[in-house]
Amino acid sequence: MNYIDSSLKVVGTRPIRPDGVDKVTGRAVFAADTRASGMLWGKVLRSPHAHARIVSIDTTKAAALKGVFAVVSGVDFPEIASEEAFVGEGPMNFRDLSLNCMARDKVLYEGHALAAVAASTQAIADEALALIEVTYEVLPHVIDVEDAMAPGAPVLHADMFTSGVSPKPEKPSNIAKVVTFKKGDVEAGFKEADVIVEGSYTTQPVHQAYIEPHACLASYAPDGQVQIHTSTQGHFMVRAYTAKLLGISMSNIRVNPAEIGGGFGGKTLVYLEPVAVTLSRKSGRSVKMQMTREDVFRASGPTSGAAMTVKIGAKKDGTIVAAQQVLKFQAGAFPGSPIGPGCMCGFAMYDLPNVDVVGYDVVSNRPKVAAYRAPGAPITSFAVESLMDELAIKLGIDALTLREMNAAKNGTKTHYGPVHQNIGFTAVLDAVKSHPHWKSPLKEGHGRGLATGFWFNIGGESSAQVHVNEDGTVTAATGSPDIGGSRASIGMMVAEVLGVPATAVRTIVADTASIGFTFLTGGSRVTFATGMAATQAAEKVVEDLKRRAAQTWDIPVEAVEWKDGMAYPAGSNAGAFEPLDLAALALKAGRTGGPILAEVSVNAQGAGPGFGAHICDVSVDKETGHVKIERYTAIQDVGKAIHPSYVEGQIQGGAAQGIGWALSEEYIYNTKGQMENAGFLDYRVPVASDMPMIEAVLVEVPNPRHPFGARGVGEVPIIPPMAAIANAIRSATGLRMPDLPMSPPKIRAALDAAG
C-alpha cells in the first residue's frame, strides 16, 4: 500500500526518541559493558613495523605466565581460500579478511594483529603480550598511493596482478584493479569546448572516529555453540564472517547486537570477533576484547586517501560538453577501496554527454580501508566540485547557475549506465536559490562556497516482525542495528499503519537467532528497506485484526474497516457493533486464532537516490591560517522525513564530519611507516566549539518506491562539505586549496606562496 498522498498522523512528527533515556542515563548496554561469569580478557599483539616478514613467533613464555589461559597466533586460524564476498559493505575477499584479523607470514601495516592472549586480568594479558617473542625481517614499505603505484615500489602481495587490464600483467604490483566508465566521445567533446579547466587534487584517509571503540564478548561452549555480543552495524555480517573464517556452521553462532556508539561504515567488518572466539575455544572461557583508541586508529579501517585529476570542458554559455577524471584510491593493505562508487558519483549530479573516468584500486602499508558514509563519493566530489567552481569563475557564471544549467533531471542517463528517475536535484537547487543564506550579502572578509553531492542509497534484504502484545501494545522487531534513529522511524511507520500513537510501539533489534536475515545497516538502507518490511508486516497485522473482528461480530471480513487503531463495521449494513481496539482484540486473541503477529522479509529494490547542496561561509585568519566556518546551510532531498529531527541530525552529523575531513583530519606517518597521531589529541576531529550551527533544510520529493516516500539520508550530507569549504576559501582569499586537509599550515603556506 502507498501512503504518500495520505493524511498522516504519526509519520512526519517528532516524538521523543525511544533510545534517549537509556543513553543519557547510562543504562544503554554497549559491547564494552557486557560481562560473563569467569570471563577472560583478550588482548592483541600488533606489529610495530609497516611491512615485515614474520620469521618466528615464540609464545612459550607468555603461555607459561600464571593467569594466562590461551595464546593464539596465525597457526590457530584456518587457511582460507581466496574468495570474493559481498557480505559486508563492499567487496571483500575472505582470505584477506582472515589475514587482516590475524597475520600469517607477513605483517602489512603498523598495528596488524599477529598474536593474541586471553588472561584473567587486563594487566596479566598486557604482561603476556610483552613475553611473546617475535623475530621480524623488516621489509621496505610504502604509504602514499602514488608512491605505491610507481615502478620499483615495494610490492605487498606477490600474487596480486592488476585486474581490468589487458593483457594480464606479467609482474605483480600494488594496483589491484583498474575500472573505467565511458559515455559518448570525450575527445570529441573537448574539441567542442570553448573553455577547458583542469585540476589535480588529493585527499587524506580519514577515520570514521566513532566514539565507541570496537568491543565484543565471545563464548565458545563445549558443544560448539558460540555466543557473541558485539558492537556492529550488522550482526548477521559478524555471524557470516566469523563462521567462514573459523569454519563454524552459522547455526552454531548466535550474535547479539549491543547498543552501538557510532559506526558510520567503520563497523561493517570484523576485527576482534574471530580472535575472541578462537581464544574462547582454546581457553574454555568467555573472552572479552576491546580496542583502545590507539588500536582503533592503527588497526581499523579509515576511508581511502586519494590522488585525482579532473578536466572539464564547456561552451561559453556554461553547457558542459566533456568531463574526464582519473582517481587513484588507496585501499590499505588489502584490495577493496571504494573506487567503483568513486568513479560513479563524481559526475552523477550532472547531465553530461561525454564522460571518461578511470579508477585505480591501490594497496599500501596502511590499515585496510573500511566504508565511511557514501564511500568514495566525498573524495571524488571534492575534486569535481572544486573544479566546477573554477569553471564558474572562468566563465563568469554564478556557481549555482552553472549547476542549474547542467543539473541531472529525471531521465538523465548517467555515465555509468542507469537513468535517474524520481530525483530531486533541481528541487534542491531551487531551495538553494530561495534560501536566505544564498541571498544574503557576504560580510566583509568572508567567502562563500557552494557544492553538491549524490549518493545512490540502497535497499536489500530485511526482515521485520510486528507483535501485538496481550494488552494491545505493539512490539516491532527488526534485524537492523540502530545507528541513526531507525528504531524511531520503523516504530512510527508501524504506528501509522496500525493507527496508534508512536508511543504504543516499541521497536527492538533482534539477534541473529530471533529474526530472519537482515543485511547490515549501511548504504542509508534501513528506513527504506527495513521500513518497507515493517510496514508490510503491520499491514498483515491489520488484515489479521480485521479478520478477528469479523469473527467476533460474526460478519464477513469485507464488512470490517480499520481506522485510528480500531475495527469498525463498514457501514450500517454491516451491523451495529461497538468498535474493537487493539487491546480488546488482543484480549480475545486466544479465541480468534492465537497470538497476533506477522513477519515479512523483503529484498527491497527502488531506493531513491539522494542529492544535496551545501552553502558555506568562511573567514580566514591570514596570520594563523585558521579557517572559521561562519555560516553553514545543508539542503537535501530526503524523500519523506519520517522523523524530521533525526533526519536533520543525520544531515548535521554528516556535515560536521565533512568539516573535519576538510579542515583538520589526517594520518601522520613517520619515515618508518608508523602513525604518529593515533589519538584524539593529535588526530583532530572538530569539537563543539569548532562548529557553527548547521542549518538543515529538508526538501521532500517522495520516492514512489517506498510506502511513505522515504529515501536514504545518512550519507549524502558528508559529500559536499570539503568542496563547499574549499570554494568558500577560494572566495575569501583567491586561493585554490587542492589538498586536504586545508589545515592552518597549508593555508599559511599557500598565502605565503601567493605573496
Added chain:
Amino acid sequence: MPTVVLSSGSAVQQFTAGQTEFEVEATTFRRLILELERRFPGLGKQVEESMAIAIDGEIFQDAYSAELKPGSEIYLIPKIGGG
C-alpha cells in the same frame, strides 16, 4: 533481445575478450547470469558475486526475478554498498 553493456569497462572485459556490448537471450536476471556464464566463462559468476545491474535505467541488486524485456538495455556496474 536485451542488450548488455559493460559499464564498468575493462574490469569485466577480461571475460569477453574486450567486447563491451552484446545481445543476450534472457527474460530474467537469473537467466541473464546463466547465459553470461555460458558465453563468457567466469563473467556470470563475477556478476553474481560482485556486481549490480541496471535494467532500463533502474539498479537491481541480487534480484533473480527482475524482468528483462526485448530491447532492454542492461548495464553491469559494481555492486553498491554504503557506510
